[in-house]
Amino acid sequence: MDVLIQIIASGLTLGAMYAVSTIGLALVYGSLNMLNMAHGALLALGGYVCWYAMATLGLHPLLGVAAAMIVCGAVGLVIYCAAAQPMLGSANFETQIFIATIGIGAIIENVILRLFGPQPTPQPLNLTGALVIGNVHIPHQNLLILGVALGLMAALALLLRHSRLGRAIRATAQNREAAQLMGVRVGFVYAQVLALSGALAAISGIMISSLSGLLPNMGGDPMLKAFIICVVAGLGNVYGAVAAAIVLGLLEAATQYVLGVRYSFAILLLLVIAVLIWRPYGLFGRKQVVRL
Amino acid sequence: MSIGAVSIGAASSVRRDLILGGVLIALAILVPLLTGTRYIVTQTTLFFIWAIVVTQWNLVLGVGGIFSLAQMALFAVGAYATAMLGYYFHMPMVLAMLLAGIATVLVSVLIGLACLRLRGPYVALLTLAVAQVMYLLVANDTECFTNPESGCMPLFGGIRGFTRFGDLGFRALFGSKFYVGHYYVGLGLLALATAFSVAIIRGPAGLAFQALRDNPGYAVSRGISRFKYQLWVFGLSAFFTGLAGAFYAVNFAAVGPIVFSISVLLFLLSMIVVGGIGTVWGPLLGAALLMLADEAMREVGDWRDIGLGLILAGFVVLLPKGLAGLRLSWGRRPSQAPGDIPGA
Numbered sequence: 076m077d078v079l080i081q082i083i084a085s086g087l088t089l090g091a092m093y094a095v096s097t098i099g100l101a102l103v104y105g106s107l108n109m110l111n112m113a114h115g116a117l118l119a120l121g122g123y124v125c126w127y128a129m130a131t132l133g134l135h136p137l138l139g140v141a142a143a144m145i146v147c148g149a150v151g152l153v154i155y156c157a158a159a160q161p162m163l164g165s166a167n168f169e170t171q172i173f174i175a176t177i178g179i180g181a182i183i184e185n186v187i188l189r190l191f192g193p194q195p196t197p198q199p200l201n202l203t204g205a206l207v208i209g210n211v212h213i214p215h216q217n218l219l220i221l222g223v224a225l226g227l228m229a230a231l232a233l234l235l236r237h238s239r240l241g242r243a244i245r246a247t248a249q250n251r252e253a254a255q256l257m258g259v260r261v262g263f264v265y266a267q268v269l270a271l272s273g274a275l276a277a278i279s280g281i282m283i284s285s286l287s288g289l290l291p292n293m294g295g296d297p298m299l300k301a302f303i304i305c306v307v308a309g310l311g312n313v314y315g316a317v318a319a320a321i322v323l324g325l326l327e328a329a330t331q332y333v334l335g336v337r338y339s340f341a342i343l344l345l346l347v348i349a350v351l352i353w354r355p356y357g358l359f360g361r362k363q364v365v366r367l
Numbered sequence: 368m369s370i371g372a373v374s375i376g377a378a379s380s381v382r383r384d385l386i387l388g389g390v391l392i393a394l395a396i397l398v399p400l401l402t403g404t405r406y407i408v409t410q411t412t413l414f415f416i417w418a419i420v421v422t423q424w425n426l427v428l429g430v431g432g433i434f435s436l437a438q439m440a441l442f443a444v445g446a447y448a449t450a451m452l453g454y455y456f457h458m459p460m461v462l463a464m465l466l467a468g469i470a471t472v473l474v475s476v477l478i479g480l481a482c483l484r485l486r487g488p489y490v491a492l493l494t495l496a497v498a499q500v501m502y503l504l505v506a507n508d509t510e511c512f513t514n515p516e517s518g519c520m521p522l523f524g525g526i527r528g529f530t531r532f533g534d535l536g537f538r539a540l541f542g543s544k545f546y547v548g549h550y551y552v553g554l555g556l557l558a559l560a561t562a563f564s565v566a567i568i569r570g571p572a573g574l575a576f577q578a579l580r581d582n583p584g585y586a587v588s589r590g591i592s593r594f595k596y597q598l599w600v601f602g603l604s605a606f607f608t609g610l611a612g613a614f615y616a617v618n619f620a621a622v623g624p625i626v627f628s629i630s631v632l633l634f635l636l637s638m639i640v641v642g643g644i645g646t647v648w649g650p651l652l653g654a655a656l657l658m659l660a661d662e663a664m665r666e667v668g669d670w671r672d673i674g675l676g677l678i679l680a681g682f683v684v685l686l687p688k689g690l691a692g693l694r695l696s697w698g699r700r701p702s703q704a705p706g707d708i709p710g711a
Contacts, residue, residue: 181629
């Protein structure tokens, strides 16, 4: 029983962290058909900016988080203006932006490496203490992560459903040309989506680094997992991504307990391949309209 | 365009490819005779290895339209298979390399069967994940499989990898000049790999992919199966990729998990993008240029990956067809220009 509670607690924390980084990716793919391979580097950047603001500048944690969100949002904007916008009309956009963002990710990651060095650094934004249920200790940090993630997802859902920006994002995602004809400034929407995704990446990066510590290349694995979650849910499906993130988080915690950390990623992948063979467009994905 | 025009165009292209290839091989044969500098010869050998990988990756990426990022994982299969056959079974290296190439084809077909029913970005993510899982399984392996005097040896060599699994015998034959032997083996493999790449691009498979790009509806109704051709290209190109990995292992007498690193993947992807995706000679040109650029950036060590990232992103944004595309658009228009809808 205790083991079960422990697995559920750490699984939910993992799932919540994945969900936050996944939402950013799903949002960008859903509206631009762009797989942002620089997302992992943005996670690391967010973590480092928060650490720098708190540990070196001595700012309040909330200011640290805000600074990280602003910096990563700005970098998201730069990615849009420098790489995505010039290629938007091109026929090979999906492939080209993928390759370009791999390059941009490498640049960001190595700039972080140059600025802050390769040694692992603990994230100062970290709660101490734990909640005790029976014999199980659940650190307050995990509860914080869970709470922030839930709050963010609710806020995002509200934003997508009720705000002007949200309607514009959904309209653009459904049909770019039609949205443009209805007077939506598509380029502006895209820019906002990338900035938003950058800010979400910052929060997710701070969460991940508060558990595992800061490293310049810390974003790679979470990004890959976030992508896998997106793929399982169906690329671009935001709500499906949240559900898939939590299921996969629980599953990862369970496989880690039963089989050991080494095999958890491999099992996850086998499962994903099985899902994709069964449903090539993801669990919640609609079949894309492709010309054969 | 009519079939006749294509085959005539293809024939003259093949003749041009053969002449160009012949000249390049002749020049390459002379290099070790003209220079006594070991560094130049060994770096050119490394160029041969990367060029093989890049020409085959180009077939998958540019010709087959399969956005696979598993290329270095396949390379690693070849390298590890060679090292393990030599280390555990003391097999002669020539035989081990051949078997490694075949093993890579098998692995590649398995990956292809799992991934190729998907499209574009799904394939990229899944292949990248496959590569990452292979890396994690190799690098995090700490259980001893055998326990020789040199220390614990996990089944896949763990984080240290394999050394001392045999060589091609050039050391016994040429003594300290053994690296010249490796040079010519590398050149021979590259010539074969390039010939294979020409055969695919100018041959029926290339035509099939061209048809699938130009008019997918018509191509499919004429019985051209995208999945079948993609699986063929993906599987066959893995042979030379695996062989390149095998030769890498033999050449450096060592294999480690470093072959899975993102940095290497980035380096090779940049070669293709800089040279020109989907062309015969573009990837070779890109490989040569990036090896030289890498040499120049060696002075600034830590900035190397930033430079690579800039080159990669810059070329995709500003010059998506690479240097080969630049030449084509300046000279005569490419024959397939009308109706060429890439990436459809």
